[in-house]
Amino acid sequence: MSSVGAAPRIIWRSAKVIDVVRETPETRTIVLDVPGWPGHRAGQHVDVRLTAEDGYQAERSYSIASPPEEPHLALTVERLDDGEVSPYLSDELRGGDKLELRGPIGGYFVWDIATGGPLLLVAGGSGIVPLMAMLRHRDRALATADTGVRHRLPVRLLYSSRRWGDVIYREELAQLAERDTTVEVIHTLTREQPDGWTGFKRRIDRAMLETVAWPASEQPRVFICGPTPLVEAVATSLVGLGHQPALVKTERFGPTGGSV
Amino acid sequence: MMKKRAIRKPGADAKRVDGNAAAGILSELFVPDLTVARAKCAGCGETRTIGVLLVYAHGMGTVMRCPGCDGVVLRIARTPTHVWLDATGATSIVVSRDAN
Numbered sequence: 001m002s003s004v005g006a007a008p009r010i011i012w013r014s015a016k017v018i019d020v021v022r023e024t025p026e027t028r029t030i031v032l033d034v035p036g037w038p039g040h041r042a043g044q045h046v047d048v049r050l051t052a053e054d055g056y057q058a059e060r061s062y063s064i065a066s067p068p069e070e071p072h073l074a075l076t077v078e079r080l081d082d083g084e085v086s087p088y089l090s091d092e093l094r095g096g097d098k099l100e101l102r103g104p105i106g107g108y109f110v111w112d113i114a115t116g117g118p119l120l121l122v123a124g125g126s127g128i129v130p131l132m133a134m135l136r137h138r139d140r141a142l143a144t145a146d147t148g149v150r151h152r153l154p155v156r157l158l159y160s161s162r163r164w165g166d167v168i169y170r171e172e173l174a175q176l177a178e179r180d181t182t183v184e185v186i187h188t189l190t191r192e193q194p195d196g197w198t199g200f201k202r203r204i205d206r207a208m209l210e211t212v213a214w215p216a217s218e219q220p221r222v223f224i225c226g227p228t229p230l231v232e233a234v235a236t237s238l239v240g241l242g243h244q245p246a247l248v249k250t251e252r253f254g255p256t257g258g259s260v
Numbered sequence: 261m262m263k264k265r266a267i268r269k270p271g272a273d274a275k276r277v278d279g280n281a282a283a284g285i286l287s288e289l290f291v292p293d294l295t296v297a298r299a300k301c302a303g304c305g306e307t308r309t310i311g312v313l314l315v316y317a318h319g320m321g322t323v324m325r326c327p328g329c330d331g332v333v334l335r336i337a338r339t340p341t342h343v344w345l346d347a348t349g350a351t352s353i354v355v356s357r358d359a360n
Contacts, residue, residue: 103284228273
């Protein structure tokens, strides 16, 4: 009778690969059909489990890239040379293959349009993945909304990558910002920049955040995702700039995850 | 209040992740999503959302620490046949009755 536990127990499910899409040289998006998928919220992740012929199992977590409005689940995976799981997912997986996964997992690092804005998203490398789900959800959910609604939910994405060729979802982000004036995408390229680059050329620091972020008085909802050192430095800077810790949510990816 | 320094391998801090990362293994123990529940730290008495605890994963399992006092709040280990939870670092855990 109690509503505690109204959420379904998370079970391992078999998912079928529909497509594997190259995003950048080092990243692939795996599009999956997951029978019985209960739906998810932007920002959540899944655990993927691989079982070798000898029975050895490896599990990794991957953020969901697709918005809840999409029927198929998309995971964007960065290939780590010394990874146990990512090389298989990036190089070996084909349409028709099966994957074991469980989810959706994690109700803390989520955003829906009901949460409100303004929305500040800060990504380092593959940390863009859950934030892209948020951007895609916002775009789909507001597709028929009038401009007043969009203006009350503006979003700024500050996205750190090593080089232009490493920027995941680069074209989609450009098109999104082009057709929706309430979406701003600000890149910083930390190692190499294309000729004529006029944007930021350094790691995200407090000065950059002061320029880019909404002022603390606007009380933006903030989501930061990427390598642990980047996430912690950005969160510390934003709190130092006056943002309330309760409004700054973090998803650390650990030492890897596209270190920039 | 003096902050208890935990014994950790050098570089462990650069690998730590958020409470979110333990949501999967916690789902093997608890049906509601524990990362949105709140835990009172037995070390410092502060109550925090479990999603903000700092997660240190190592070969033996997962340790979730209080970001304020560094004390261990939850310790989870997994063997081929069991999931083992030490929650002595949490005085209490509070789960909302609303289905989110």
